[in-house]
Amino acid sequence: MEKNGAAEDVERGEHERKGTVWTATAHIVTAVIGSGVLALAWSVAQLGWVAGPLALAGFACVTYYTSTLLANVYRAPDPVTGVRNRTYMDAVRSYLSPREVFMCGIAQYVNLWGTMVGYTITATISMVAIKKSDCIHRNSGDDTRCGNSSATMLMLAFSIVQVVLSQFPGLEHITWMSVVAAVMSFAYSFIALGLSVAEWVSHGGHPSGRILGATAVSSSKKLWNDTLKSSPPENKTMKKAAMYGIGATTIFYISVGCAGYAAFGSDAPGNILTAPGLGPFWLVDIANMCLILHLIGAYQVYAQPIFASVERGIASRWPEAVFIKSAYTISVPLIQRGSVTVSPYKLVLRTFIVVVTTAVAMMIPFFNAVLGLLGAFSFWPLTVYFPISMHIAQEKITGGRRLYLLQCLSMACLMISVAVGIGSVTDIVDSLKVATPFKTVS
Numbered sequence: 001m002e003k004n005g006a007a008e009d010v011e012r013g014e015h016e017r018k019g020t021v022w023t024a025t026a027h028i029v030t031a032v033i034g035s036g037v038l039a040l041a042w043s044v045a046q047l048g049w050v051a052g053p054l055a056l057a058g059f060a061c062v063t064y065y066t067s068t069l070l071a072n073v074y075r076a077p078d079p080v081t082g083v084r085n086r087t088y089m090d091a092v093r094s095y096l097s098p099r100e101v102f103m104c105g106i107a108q109y110v111n112l113w114g115t116m117v118g119y120t121i122t123a124t125i126s127m128v129a130i131k132k133s134d135c136i137h138r139n140s141g142d143d144t145r146c147g148n149s150s151a152t153m154l155m156l157a158f159s160i161v162q163v164v165l166s167q168f169p170g171l172e173h174i175t176w177m178s179v180v181a182a183v184m185s186f187a188y189s190f191i192a193l194g195l196s197v198a199e200w201v202s203h204g205g206h207p208s209g210r211i212l213g214a215t216a217v218s219s220s221k222k223l224w225n226d227t228l229k230s231s232p233p234e235n236k237t238m239k240k241a242a243m244y245g246i247g248a249t250t251i252f253y254i255s256v257g258c259a260g261y262a263a264f265g266s267d268a269p270g271n272i273l274t275a276p277g278l279g280p281f282w283l284v285d286i287a288n289m290c291l292i293l294h295l296i297g298a299y300q301v302y303a304q305p306i307f308a309s310v311e312r313g314i315a316s317r318w319p320e321a322v323f324i325k326s327a328y329t330i331s332v333p334l335i336q337r338g339s340v341t342v343s344p345y346k347l348v349l350r351t352f353i354v355v356v357t358t359a360v361a362m363m364i365p366f367f368n369a370v371l372g373l374l375g376a377f378s379f380w381p382l383t384v385y386f387p388i389s390m391h392i393a394q395e396k397i398t399g400g401r402r403l404y405l406l407q408c409l410s411m412a413c414l415m416i417s418v419a420v421g422i423g424s425v426t427d428i429v430d431s432l433k434v435a436t437p438f439k440t441v442s
Helices: 005-011 021-032 035-072 088-095 098-138 152-165 171-202 234-267 281-317 344-363 367-395 401-434
Strands: 328-331 339-342
Touching: 021 234, 035 098, 035 171, 035 234, 035 281, 035 367, 088 098, 088 367, 098 152, 098 281, 098 344, 098 367, 152 281, 152 344, 171 234, 171 281, 281 344, 339 344, 367 401
Parallel strands: none
Antiparallel strands: 328 339
């Protein structure tokens, strides 16, 4: 007799799976809406009123399609009755070669670390914006007395906070921070949308910008683990959640991007919250503060997997080392367990990773370019190539029009990623020629 999903989980000693399409949709929306929202007005400004929204919609369609392919490989070999793959890497391991598993790991961890760099830059830009906004307000609107303050100390302050938070063993010990981060991301995203609409309306409702986008940029620059119930099958639930989640975030993304472009035209900055004259200063400060709080928590979401992976490697390499095995218990009232175990070698290792991340962020503090490079590097392998390759292996597709179309889609997305990556690298190189190191550029 076939067991249901809950009984199967209990037999394996796992928690009962209670996730639904709505909880999965909420996870998708929470994960997708982040600091990248603030760059959408600038992105639309590069492409114009036609290509900008079409590009956002096109990427959303590709992402939705490949998400449905990922949903089918959640179990292997059968998408309904097969063994669950707990992580993205497990799914790749089930269908593809060890070489591709290794490349997937490289892509994932570089993306995680690169996002940490990007979050450090973004948080610093927001702190600089708050500082300058308060200075202008104190001087009755006179910005000539404020100047351009160095972001070095602010970036170091953000990094010190991350060094402290990095000492928690894992995210399960600071779940409250993840909840706060999610709420903050919605707060500053909706504030940015509201302020952009208000700015647009203040111009008489006539949209700024051009049909073809900004004229002063080169073409190169224009360019699973879920806990769902087994009934209905997880892949069907995931597909519905992907449709609802990606659909909702796409509508929101297009709204933010178009509203910002309508308000500021080709002058839309890389971070919409740094736009001159955007709304009352106190509301912009609140949005920037929400962004900082969100990034403090989100940073750890990306950092903890890196910490865990490096520590596993070190522990397996030197299992008997006294320095690695030593640990001390410290009382911490804000976490669920009331205490946390600190290992000296983890303290040194995690601090080192945060310091290196901060140093790189100081050397290339360019919000738009870093964001574009991260997107270019991660989009094709993680969103397109691996899902399509696993689908081909699962369905045993060896030829015909279907294989040809899948490979064409993958190749087209690869060329887009390469083009965007070249544009981002070019932007970083050009910016390094004229920018002062350790000063953020939005």
